[in-house]
Each structure stands twice: as C-alpha cells, then as structure tokens.
Amino acid sequence: MTSSQQPIVRLEQADCLAFLAALSDASVDVIVTDPAYSGMNEWLQLGNGRIVGQYADKGTEDGKWFQEFQDSEANYGRFLSQCQRVLNPNTGHIYIMFDSYSLLSLGPLVRDYFAVKNLITWDKVHIGMGHYFRRRHEYIIFATTSNKRKLRHQSFPDVWRFKRLHRAPYATQKPVELFQAMIHASAEPGFTVCDPFMGSGSSAIAALKNDCHYLGSDIAADAVQLAQERVAAYQQTGQDILQLKPASLPDEKVFWE
Ligand SMILES: C[S@@+](CC[C@H](N)C(=O)[O-])C[C@H]1O[C@@H](n2cnc3c(N)ncnc32)[C@H](O)[C@@H]1O
Structure with missing residues (x-):
C-alpha cells in the first residue's frame, strides 16, 4: 500500500462463523482476536448481584x-x-486471546489446526475481578499456518505490560497497544488483518496504525456502530475517540517504536 492509498476497512454485524465463512480461502494474512468465551462466566455463575447486570440477560x-x-x-x-x-x-499468523479458564479447556484444540509457537502473557498492571486470586493477566496463543514466515524481528518478549482500561466506553474494550504489538510483530504494511470478535474496534485502530487492511465483525449492533464511528473519526482526524490515553507505561519502551 502506498501512502496515497487508503486501507480497505470492512466492519460487519455478523456471527463470527458466518462472517468467516463468507471470506475467500487464503484471503487473510493475520488474525488477531479476543473472543467472548462463555466458559469462565458460566463456571463462576456470575450475575447474581455481585456483577453489574444479570448474566442471564446476556x-x-x-x-x-x-x-x-x-x-x-x-x-x-x-x-x-x-x-x-x-x-x-x-504466511498466516494468528493471535487468540484467552482467559485462564478457556486456555485450559479450549487452548489445546488450537494445536489441531495450527502450529502453536508461543503463549504470550498480557500483564494488565492493575488487578481486576477474580475468583480466589484477583486476575491481573490474560493469555494470547500465537500460532502459524506453516513454519515459513517468522516474526518481523527476533527480539520481542512474550510478556507484554499494558494497563487494562478502566471504565472504557465498551464493556470489554482492550488497549489498542495490545493489538499493535500483535500486528507490528506479524504484519507488513498492506497485509490484511482480520478480527471476527472486534467489539469496539480496538484491533481496527491497531491495523490502521500499521497501514494494514482490516476485516472485522461482531454479533452486537452497538459494538459495530461504535467501531464504525471510531474508525471514521480515526481516519478523519488521527484521533482514537475511545481510548484517549496510552495504555503503555511511561517508563517502558514499547517494541514497535
Ligand atoms: C471480549 S469482546 C471484544 C472486545 C474488543 N477486543 C475491544 O477491544 O473492544 C468479544 C466480542 O465478541 C462479540 N461476540 C459474541 N459472540 C459472538 C459471535 N458469535 N460472533 C461474533 N461476535 C461475537 C461480543 O459482542 C463482544 O463484542
């Protein structure tokens, strides 16, 4: 993609399986995704008054x-x-986020489809909710379709420290920096990045910051509308209207700079 070309951005309201089924074979270079797993919430039996809102109304x-x-x-x-x-x-690379419950139940299945290369830890710096110990981290499985394409550099660590977002506009909004780390490590400018669980479009902003094309979907109409407004504002002004402050730590250099 030259600097005069706008990246292609497609944001759709769709179930992840229907959305992916409509894409052509081999049409994506990098998947980065943060699925809404049901396992942990069902297991913890949330929504009995301790959590805002009723889980049964999901x-x-x-x-x-x-x-x-x-x-x-x-x-x-x-x-x-x-x-x-x-x-x-x-050349395909894939990054799939997991909470600890889903990592143990579903993580091993990734090996049936991809060559799993790393388990990355996202250190959220501040603790969140928890059952016994309060959670301060999530996991990301990094896997590839073949052994042919390496990361863009060999010096990236497998622990990433970005502050989790507090009272973000979207309920489970993740820092853009998290997706920037994935995309920077795996994508060249002009690559096509896909996120079938895009939520508020944090991964879309990260793809645009890396001059990549983007295909995203979410099942929820409010998420898609938020993502559309966010991307449009970013393309017009260069400002991310849903994450105004950096999530990186002032004393730590991020690896894409
Ligand atoms: C953990 S959130 C993603 C948050 C996103 N990374 C962000 O920064 O805003 C997961 C998203 O998956 C969506 N979702 C749930 N079931 C889905 C499905 N079957 N297909 C597509 N999206 C789904 C939810 O609406 C939610 O927005």
Missing part, C-alpha cells in the same frame, strides 16, 4: 452482558477450522 437489548460465543469443543473447532481456511497457508 445478549438481550436491555441486558448489560454482551452475547457470548458458546465455547463447546465442537463450536470452537468450527471457528478454528474457518480461521485456518481463510489464512494464507504459507
């Missing part, structure tokens, strides 16, 4: 919980199989 118009992806092994296998199909078999 995905409804008035409910505060967003819809989740039913993470049975069969459904997750369908998702991974579609990811495998749309990724370029020679």
Whole structure:
C-alpha cells in the first residue's frame, strides 16, 4: 500500500462463523482476536448481584452482558477450522486471546489446526475481578499456518505490560497497544488483518496504525456502530475517540517504536 492509498476497512454485524465463512480461502494474512468465551462466566455463575447486570440477560437489548460465543469443543473447532481456511497457508499468523479458564479447556484444540509457537502473557498492571486470586493477566496463543514466515524481528518478549482500561466506553474494550504489538510483530504494511470478535474496534485502530487492511465483525449492533464511528473519526482526524490515553507505561519502551 502506498501512502496515497487508503486501507480497505470492512466492519460487519455478523456471527463470527458466518462472517468467516463468507471470506475467500487464503484471503487473510493475520488474525488477531479476543473472543467472548462463555466458559469462565458460566463456571463462576456470575450475575447474581455481585456483577453489574444479570448474566442471564446476556445478549438481550436491555441486558448489560454482551452475547457470548458458546465455547463447546465442537463450536470452537468450527471457528478454528474457518480461521485456518481463510489464512494464507504459507504466511498466516494468528493471535487468540484467552482467559485462564478457556486456555485450559479450549487452548489445546488450537494445536489441531495450527502450529502453536508461543503463549504470550498480557500483564494488565492493575488487578481486576477474580475468583480466589484477583486476575491481573490474560493469555494470547500465537500460532502459524506453516513454519515459513517468522516474526518481523527476533527480539520481542512474550510478556507484554499494558494497563487494562478502566471504565472504557465498551464493556470489554482492550488497549489498542495490545493489538499493535500483535500486528507490528506479524504484519507488513498492506497485509490484511482480520478480527471476527472486534467489539469496539480496538484491533481496527491497531491495523490502521500499521497501514494494514482490516476485516472485522461482531454479533452486537452497538459494538459495530461504535467501531464504525471510531474508525471514521480515526481516519478523519488521527484521533482514537475511545481510548484517549496510552495504555503503555511511561517508563517502558514499547517494541514497535
Ligand atoms: C471480549 S469482546 C471484544 C472486545 C474488543 N477486543 C475491544 O477491544 O473492544 C468479544 C466480542 O465478541 C462479540 N461476540 C459474541 N459472540 C459472538 C459471535 N458469535 N460472533 C461474533 N461476535 C461475537 C461480543 O459482542 C463482544 O463484542
């Protein structure tokens, strides 16, 4: 992509499986994604008054919980199989985020479809909710479709420290820096990046910052509208209207600078 060309950005309201099924084989270079797993929430039996909103109302118009992806092994296998199909078999890289519950239940399935290379830890700096110990980290599995394409540099660490967002406009909004780290490590300018669980479009902003094309979907209409407004504002002004402050730590150099 030359500097005069605008990247292609497609944001759709769709179920992740339908969205991926409509993409051509080998049409994506890098997948970065933060799925809405149902396992941890069902296991913890949230929504009994301790958490804002009722978990049982998830995905409804008035409910505060967003819809989740039913993470049975069969459904997750369908998702991974579609990811495998749309990724370029020679060069594809994939980053999938996990909470600790889903990592143990679904993480091993990733090996059935991809060559798993790393388990990255996102240190969120500040503690969040928790069951027994309060959670301060999440995981990201990094995997590839073949051994042919390496990362852009060999010096990147597998622990990333970015402050989690506090009271962000979207319920589960993640720092753009998290996706910037993934995309910077794996994508050249002009590559196509895809996120089938895009939420508020943090990964879209990260793709644009790396001069990449972007294909994103979310099942929720409010998420898609937020992502559309966010991307449009970023393309017009260069400002990210949903994350006004950096999540990186002032005393730590991020590896894309
Ligand atoms: C953890 S959030 C992603 C947040 C996003 N990374 C951000 O920074 O805003 C997961 C998203 O998956 C969406 N979702 C749930 N089930 C889905 C499905 N079957 N297909 C596509 N999106 C789904 C939810 O609406 C939610 O926005």
